[in-house]
Amino acid sequence: MTFTREDAPWWTGAVVYQIYPRSFQDSDGDGVGDLRGVLQRVDHLAWLGVDVVWFSPLYRSPQDDNGYDISDYQDVDPVFGTLEDLDEVVAALHARGIKVVMDLVVNHTSDEHPWFVESRSSVGSPKRDWYWWRPARPGMAPGTPGAEPTNWGSFFSGPAWELDEATGEYYLHLFSRKQPDLNWENPQVREAVYAMMRWWLDRGVDGFRMDVINLISKHVDDHGELSDAPAGDGRLAPQGAGSTNGPRLHEYLQEMHREVFAGRRAGLLLVGETPGATVDDAVLFSDPARGELDMVFTFEHVGLDHGPGGKFDPVPLDLRELKATMARWQAGLQDVGWNALYWDNHDQPRIVSRFGDDGAYRRESATMLATVLHLHRGTPYVYQGEELGMTNAGFTSLDDYRDIESLRHAHDARAAGHVSDEQLLAGLAAASRDNARTPVQWDAGPHAGFTTGEPWLPVTANHTHVNAEAERADPASVLHHYRRLHALRHEDEVVRLGDFTLLLPDHPHVYAFTRALGDDALLVLGNFSGEEQRAEVGDGWGELVLGNVPEPAVVRDGAVTLSPWEALVLRRA
Structure with missing residues (x-):
């Protein structure tokens, strides 16, 4: 079904903000972010104009995978505070009109559960x-x-x-050896999970982001046995082979809907992380008539710069591939289902360092990337610090890294002897998950205002000029641009519900598309380069809706010349 103004769910006009608690704000000087720290920053979130806060795991955990290894689903890890602290944070966010989504990690537990x-x-x-x-x-x-x-x-x-x-x-264990996979074939497992989910909803949370949810059903034979998957390099099958999108996945999600969400669905947000999912899969997941999820995270667009050796062997982005991928998802979910839009999260390197220019054009490229993403059809997700244009960490030593995936990769690569230390560090600098996990940069002071102690992960050096305090004082900053984007989604029905049409698919540097709803339409342009770019867009585009440079380009004789990393949104005259 195509949503209309009358029947569109609330989340079609919402913006979700992800908090990675370890790195958001520390209140007690131990160098690790916590819930009392979140309380200190709720007004930042309200001012920014977000509608939902998604918390990465806060549960009790040995922290082998920074909280994605859960030893108690119904308690808060002491490093973050207490259940009472969480109740206070939820109440403070609710008081500001902000919903709360918890991370649901039920493909696996901790081995200490x-x-x-x-x-x-x-x-x-x-x-x-x-x-x-x-x-x-x-x-x-x-x-x-x-x-x-x-x-x-x-x-x-x-x-x-x-x-x-x-x-x-x-x-x-599809992840760390300390993260054993639950057997969802066992109905007792499913009921225990559903009971836990009901407990959280009764406590006042407004939904779940479901971690690797399409891995919960494994591929088994008629006897319930697991078997080899087609092998990749060497003896092992490629990651996820045999364990992704199993035959009972949709059955489980529909059962979850009946057992957990029935009768209280309207105010909730349910988003699934679904590695390897296709557009056709996403239609099934997010079709409202099927009663499964509201939307899913696709991984296709964030895999386009992965080289032959995987994510730690990055290659330059081909913008034409990015446009084709994003447009395919927009078209595939235009009539049935919904898109979840994101560049950054706790598992991805910073987008301004990845697809933009984190040097001379950091502000321009960060705001251009934000504009292009937020003007697509779907619900945008903003990861903490993204609204500041935070960059990759710039680590130069393996000793700086904390992420288990990065450290395991470094160990295996060194043992195999197929990369030099220089190549290894270059790959980690570009793609490590720690790039997203450095502390949020609140001010120019010691440790960026994140903590009075020693931060668990080093603060990025550019915090002296890339920080919330400085950007709040600058109307042209990345921070203010994000605020304007959020207001635009709240106020403009074309941004919320308009159809998407890709323009100039073969232009190597300009991302161009329209959004249209009835007789109203917007033209969106983004220059993905540090050079001026000319684009033929046709006539009829008048009012400037949003730009990111002091002198926005104008359409003359059906063409426009964009300055380096310029973003431009125009309304049909």
């Missing part, structure tokens, strides 16, 4: 089948190379199976 501790205790444990336990391959001794039950690879390098010496069997 009581469910797994009991499951691991013996082969006969009542919770043994809550996780994926399997013996070694027939005829092979446990622990010998290749004895793992299948050839599945972990997203964090190496096999996706870990041998438990005590019981002699392997357990499945």
Whole structure:
């Protein structure tokens, strides 16, 4: 169905802001962000004009994967505060008209979760089948190379199976060995998850961002057994092979809808992280008639600069590929479903360093990228610091990194000996998840106003001039531009609901499209280069809606010449 002004859900006009709690604001000087720190910054969020705050995991956790390894779903980790602190934050956000979305991580738990501790205790444990336990391959001794039950690879390098010496069997972990996968084939697992979700909704949260939700159904044969996937390089299958979009995935999501969300759906936001999902998958996930999710995060556009060696082997972006990818998702979800729009999040390097120019044209390229993204049809997601034009970390030593994915990659690459240390550090500098996790830059003071102690991850050096205090005082800043973009989405029905049409698909440097609703239409232009670019856009474009340079370009004789990294939004005359 195509949403209209009368029936469009509230989230079609909303902006979501992601908080990565470790790096947002520290209140007690221990160098780690916390909930009392969030309380200090709620007015920043209200001023910015966001409608929803999504919290990356706050739950009790050993922090092997910075909170995505959960040992207690119904408690707050002491590093962040208490449940009462969270209640106070939720109340403060609600008082400002901002909804709260929690990260839901139910493909796996921590190996320190009581469910797994009991499951691991013996082969006969009542919770043994809550996780994926399997013996070694027939005829092979446990622990010998290749004895793992299948050839599945972990997203964090190496096999996706870990041998438990005590019981002699392997357990499945698609991520860290300390993140064992739950067995969703077991109805007791599903009911325990649904009960936890209902508990959070009863406590006042307004929805969930569902971590790797399309991995919860594994591909099993008629006997419920896992089997090898087509192998990639070497013995292991490519990451996700055999574990993505399993046959019962939609059944589980529809069951979740019935068991958790029935009767209280209208005010909630449900977004799924779905690595490997296609446009056709997304239509199924986000079709309102199916009762699954509101929207999903696609990964296609953030994989376009991955080279033959993966994300740590980046290649220059071809803008034509980016336009084609984004347009395909816009067209595919134009009539049924909805798009989730993002450049940055806790797993992606900073967009201004990735697709923009984080040097001389940092402000221009950051605001251009923001304009192009936010003017697409869908719900935009802003990651903390993105509204400031924060850049990649600029780390030059492996000792600066904390991220488990980056450290595992460095270990494996060095062991394989196929890259030099110089190449390794260049790959990490471009693509490490730690680029997104440096502390938010609030002011020019020590540690950027994030903490009075030693930050858990070094602050980016440019905080002396890239910070919220300085940008709040500058009407031309990245921060003010984001505020204007949010106001535009709230006020302009074309931005909220208009159809999308790509223009100039073959132009190597200009991103151009229109949004149209009835007789009203907008032209959106972005120059993805540090040189002037001319674009043929036709006549009939008049009123300046939004620009990011002091003297915005104008359309003359059907053409426009954009200055370096210029963004331009015009209304049909």
